[in-house]
Amino acid sequence: MSKLILKAIGDIDANVALINDLDLTVGPDxxxxxxxxxxxNPVxxxxxxxTYGYRAQVPFALGSEGVGRVVEAGASVDASLVGxxxxxxxxxxQGTWSDQVVVAARNVVPVTDxxxxxxLAMVGINPLTAHLALTRYVDLKPGDWVGQNLGxxxxxxxxxxxxxxAGLKTLSVVxxxxxxxxxxAAGADLVLVDGNDLGGRIAAALGENKLRLVLDGTGDATAGALAQAAEFEGTVVSYSSVTGQPVQVGLGDSIYRQLSLRGLWMVNxxxxASREELEKTYVELAELAAKAVVRADVEATYPLTDFRKAFEHARQQGRTGKVLFKQQ
Ligand SMILES: NC(=O)c1ccc[n+]([C@@H]2O[C@H](COP(=O)([O-])OP(=O)(O)OC[C@H]3O[C@@H](n4cnc5c(N)ncnc54)[C@H](OP(=O)(O)O)[C@@H]3O)[C@@H](O)[C@H]2O)c1
Structure with missing residues (x-):
């Protein structure tokens, strides 16, 4: 049994270790x-x-999400969870980059077989973030347009x-x-490549339509171009900045057109969330993932032992899908 541990904050390659002496004693809960x-994940x-919103205490068990099978349940836990x-x-x-892991029962949700x-392993973070972005800020109705970068x-x-x-339309910038x-090819409505006159091309592609919601994941000028196409008093939600820059919405758009800027961190x-809401949300998202209604491209899987190759691959520019650890 192995697990990846971060020994110190800093360069992950220099500070990661694969340890084998795991304590797998299962407590009552x-x-x-x-x-x-x-x-x-980037996180x-x-x-x-x-550089994240949470400061890890080292030694820190790495891996933010995942899926697995219950092999043992503590004395106070519903025994039917086993299997x-x-x-x-x-x-x-507790981390998830591990062959086996002891998890507090409150931190697991049974999902479809x-x-x-x-x-299913990718449902915990990104689908939840997308779900929250689409449901918590603007009361969207079928036919409404949502714009995003980092498409x-x-x-x-x-x-x-x-x-x-949900019957919504999307305009995505990549x-x-x-x-x-x-x-x-996967069925996106409108997809534009960043470049010259992005704002003009967004307006032309939308025609008479306006964006009711803009999602910013880049922190670059593409958010400003999308915001120009937002409706009066529309909403821009910032959930990430891969460039490290703050949201770039033009002053005229934020003042004269009274756009609202909101933040989203799914951790909050x-x-x-109540246990009931959390379970309901994850069970529904897992069902959608199992039926391939929602999915993310996978580029490669690695065993834990190949973690250095896996990290290098996950950081590669232009990779076409996610990289995961998979039990062999
Ligand atoms: N707020 C929250 O609660 C929350 C939750 C989940 C994720 N996030 C954040 O959301 C972001 C996306 O996460 P993910 O797991 O979906 O990422 P991912 O699948 O690994 O994809 C990374 C994306 O970033 C793009 N990219 C990288 N560097 C860029 C740059 N300098 N300029 C423009 N685009 C760039 C890549 O484009 P190419 O394909 O062209 O390289 C790709 O589209 C991350 O920053 C993550 O931390 C936030």
């Missing part, structure tokens, strides 16, 4: 989960580097799929034609 798959690198597939709710307690474990990211792909499922073609929802 805990379950032992055999991990099927666990993704590598994991940010956590290791100390069930569970989603590990994103938390900073059907479906691709790789897709081919995991979050972006789930925004497109969940929007489509930075490569190849990524645009993939999204169009996780900390405040």
């Amino acid at each position: 805990e379950v032992l989960v055999s991990i099927e798959a666990a993704p590598i 994991d690198f940010m956590l290791a580097a100390g 069930r597939r569970v989603l590990i709710v994103p938390n900073y307690e 059907d479906g691709d474990p790789l897709q 081919n990211s995991g979050v972006g792909q789930y925004v497109i799929a969940l929007a489509r499922h 930075r490569r034609e190849e990524a645009a073609e993939k999204l169009r 929802w996780l900390q405040n």
